[in-house]
Amino acid sequence: MRTNTVGLIATAALALVLTACGTTPEPDQAAAKPSTTEATLSPEARASARAAAGIPADPDxxxxxxxxxxxxxxxxxxxxxxxxxxxxxxxxxxxxxxxxxxxxxxxxxxxxxxxxxxxxxxxxxxxxxxxxxxxxxxxxxxx
Known part of the structure; x- marks a missing residue:
């Protein structure tokens, strides 16, 4: 089950990267659009993705x-x-x-x-x- 979940996450990430490669935004547009990285995810989404990948939450x-x-x-x-x-x-x-x-x-x-x-x-x-x-x-x- 874990392997399937990690595989699905990796596939989704690859799809996002490949989709992003299809277009070249203008320089000012590129700066205005945030990328979908761990830093831009909501805390809940970040925690969910980390848990699915087998990475524990940040320590207190x-x-x-x-x-x-x-x-x-x-x-x-x-x-x-x-x-x-x-x-x-x-x-x-x-x-x-x-x-x-x-x-x-x-x-x-x-x-x-x-x-x-x-x-x-x-x-x-x-x-x-x-x-x-x-x-x-x-x-x-x-x-």
Missing amino acids: TATATAYIADLNAIDGDIVHGKDEKAISRGLNQCRSIKDGKDRAKLIDLTNSRFSSPNHPEGHGLPKAERILDVVHKRLCPGF
């Missing part, structure tokens, strides 16, 4: 603070001052957890996802395993 302030603190305790370069990016990466990692990928694959994905300017290839598998545990504990414990 206390949860986000604890999550960032846990990541910084592993290595301050994981977050590197970009809290929102770390939260976004964690929420995307939750989708991989929910999809039922095996632990070794999850650790590899975590290492790829949580890169930084000083660690463009990730922070290594031992740290990635700890990051994965923090993501699971703080952002998606029900998965």
Whole structure:
């Protein structure tokens, strides 16, 4: 069921993109028309789309603070001052957890996802395993 829902969302998004490619608006029209992105969706529509894709809701302030603190305790370069990016990466990692990928694959994905300017290839598998545990504990414990 999840795969079908995600497939339908992807198909709908592709249809929107292909439809948009069919015309070229004048420069002033392009600036006036908002694109259909997550930023322009209503909060309800955004939450619904995220839930359908297996991505949990944004954490509350206390949860986000604890999550960032846990990541910084592993290595301050994981977050590197970009809290929102770390939260976004964690929420995307939750989708991989929910999809039922095996632990070794999850650790590899975590290492790829949580890169930084000083660690463009990730922070290594031992740290990635700890990051994965923090993501699971703080952002998606029900998965």
